[in-house]
Amino acid sequence: xxxxxxxxxxxxxxxxxxxxxxxHELEQFLPARLSQIHRNxxxxxxxxxxxxxxxxxxxxxxxxxxxxxxxxxxxxxxxHRLDRLTLLKRKAAGVEAKxxxxxxxxxxxxxxxSCNKDFNIARLERYLILARGAGIQxxxxxxxADLASDPQDFEAKAQKLDQMMPILTLDARDTTQVDSLLDWxxxxxxxxxxxxxxxxxxTLLNTLAGVEESTAGIREDDAKGRHTTTARGLYAIKDQRWxxxxxxxxxxxxxDAATGVEAVFADVLELALQCKFxxxxxxxxxxxxxxxxxxxxxxxxxxxxxxxxxxxxxRRNSETIAESRERRRKFAKHVRSVHVQKKILDGHGDR
Ligand SMILES: Nc1nc2c(ncn2[C@@H]2O[C@H](COP(=O)(O)OP(=O)(O)OP(=O)(O)O)[C@@H](O)[C@H]2O)c(=O)[nH]1
Ligand SMILES: [Mg+2]
Numbered sequence: 384x385x386x387x388x389x390x391x392x393x394x395x396x397x398x399x400x401x402x403x404x405x406x407h408e409l410e411q412f413l414p415a416r417l418s419q420i421h422r423n424x425x426x427x428x429x430x431x432x433x434x435x436x437x438x439x440x441x442x443x444x445x446x447x448x449x450x451x452x453x454x455x456x457x458x459x460x461x462x463h464r465l466d467r468l469t470l471l472k473r474k475a476a477g478v479e480a481k482x483x484x485x486x487x488x489x490x491x492x493x494x495x496x497s498c499n500k501d502f503n504i505a506r507l508e509r510y511l512i513l514a515r516g517a518g519i520q521x522x523x524x525x526x527x528a529d530l531a532s533d534p535q536d537f538e539a540k541a542q543k544l545d546q547m548m549p550i551l552t553l554d555a556r557d558t559t560q561v562d563s564l565l566d567w568x569x570x571x572x573x574x575x576x577x578x579x580x581x582x583x584x585x586t587l588l589n590t591l592a593g594v595e596e597s598t599a600g601i602r603e604d605d606a607k608g609r610h611t612t613t614a615r616g617l618y619a620i621k622d623q624r625w626x627x628x629x630x631x632x633x634x635x636x637x638x639d640a641a642t643g644v645e646a647v648f649a650d651v652l653e654l655a656l657q658c659k660f661x662x663x664x665x666x667x668x669x670x671x672x673x674x675x676x677x678x679x680x681x682x683x684x685x686x687x688x689x690x691x692x693x694x695x696x697x698r699r700n701s702e703t704i705a706e707s708r709e710r711r712r713k714f715a716k717h718v719r720s721v722h723v724q725k726k727i728l729d730g731h732g733d734r
Contacts, residue, residue: 390429390430391414391430392571392623393571393623394416394428394429394430394625395416395488395571395572395573395623395625396414396416396452397468397571399466399468400414400452400465403465403466404454404465408454411456411457412454412455412456412462412463413429413430413431413434413454413455414429414430414452414453414454414455414465415427415428415429415434415436415452415453415454415455416428416429416450416451416452416453416488416617417436417447417448417449417450417451417452417453417487417617418433418449418616418617418618419449419614419615419616419617420444420445420447420448420449420614420615421444421614422444423437423444424436424437424444425437425438425444425447425461427453427455428617429455434455434459435459436453436455436459436460436461437459437460437461438460438461439460439461439462442461445484446464447461447464447484448467448470448471448484448485448486448487449486449487449615449616449617449627450486450487450488450489450573450575450617450625450627451464451465451467451487451488452464452465452467452488453465467487467488468487468488469487469488469489469490469517469518469519470484470486470487470517471484471485471486471487471489471492471513471514471517471519471575471577472484472485472517472638472639473485473513473635473636473637473638474636474637474638474700474704475636476632476633476634476636479707480700480703480704480706480707481704481707482638482639482704485513485575485577485615485629486575486615486627486629488573489517489519489573489574489575489627490519490520490568490569490572490573490574491519491520491521491522491567491568491572491573491574491575492510492513492514492517492519492520492521492522492574492575492577493522493524493564493574493575493576493577493587494507494510494511494514494521494522494523494524494577494578495523495524495526495576495577495578495582495583495584495587496523496524496525496526496578496579496582497525497526497527497581497582497583497606498525498526498527498528498530498531498533498534498537498552499527499530499531499606500605500606501578501579501581501582501606501607502525502537502540502541504540504541504544504685504689505689506579506635507523507541507544508544508647508689508693509635509637509693510577510578510635511544511545511643511647512637512640512643512644512646512647512693513577513635513637513640513643514643515642515643515646515647516639516640516641516642516643516644516646517643520567521548522548522549522550522551522564522567523541523548523549523550523551524550524551524553524555524564524578524587525537525538525541525550525551525552525553526553526554526555526582526583526586526587527554527555527582527583528552528553528554529554529557534552535552537552538550538552544647545647549567551563551564555583555586555587555590556586556590557590558590561587561590561591564587564591565621565622565624568624569624570622570623570624571623571624572624572625573617573624573625573626573627574624574625574626574627575626575627575629576588576626576627576628576629577629577632578631578632579607579608579631579632579633580607580608580609580610580611580630580631580632580633581602581606581607581608581609581611581631582608582631584612584628584629584631585611585612585628588618588626588628591620591621591626592618592619592620592621592626608631610630610631611631612628612629612630612631613630614630615627615628615629615630616628636696636700637693637696637697637700638697638700638701638704639701639704640697640701641697641698641701644690644693644694644697648686648690648693650682651673651682651686651687651690654672654673654675654676654682655672655673656672657672658670658671658672658673659671665687665691673687
């Protein structure tokens, strides 16, 4: 093995990426992993050290995600992005129907919340849908256990979502406790931290990596953070592990998440299959297995409501994003045809 191939493996390079590149390309281009995306430039890590890249032609930096593998040409431009193993995406915050990439080529998602007012089952379900939909192993991290009188209560509530779910309850500043994250994340793998502002994502990164990314105190009354981290970034952790820190999320809009919803609400879906009518609305129809399970206390009525809400939202977001993509595509086609017509009228057209 050459030095550079060792460095590539250290960065998380694997057979999945190697198979996409031929020898000729490797002579011409340098593989690199994106570590920060800005409006006009992209930071990356490579066997030749840190690089600042630009995109080719009209490619927007928004097409790329932290964690992506790319081939870089000698002009320090991104020649080509390699197919991703996994991609975390959401509906961008705000009214516009757009997709936002959270990170790519992630193996483990550390869904982070605190043992305080930030803890919210509906929000945890959303994060789990995101992870399951993307085929990424979720691990729930409950921080600030040192400040709570009843951290086990929070843990028990989270465990109800899935009996098999790994849950780590800890003080994010304590190195020994935080080392338990390493059990879920092998060398060469990439994990990402997701959660609201102030829950301790950057504190976990600092404790794990020994780096000093800035953190800040939260408001005491509602436990809300101050949005200290402003950009997603990929960082090296011990033994060739990689960690993506993200800014706190105010909202997590679902997009293209139908399989995630199905996986997280498998218990409800299984009951729905047993309803007498295939188009049962789980309201007051006779023979409704879901209402039956609510009646016996087997199913929490809140969970039915959350499932119905998420299903509606997922469908609406996916439809509006598909529609606005189609609108943009038609508009771009129109602009191109106007451009061609103008060229012909000006006498510059192909003859
Ligand atoms: N006591 C205690 N304090 C913690 C713990 N985790 C984080 N904190 C504190 O909580 C505050 C917010 O932590 P950050 O790491 O900045 O939170 P964040 O999730 O990165 O927030 P954003 O960057 O805004 O998304 C800091 O003052 C941390 O020291 C914990 O487990 N116990
Ligand atoms: Mg932070």
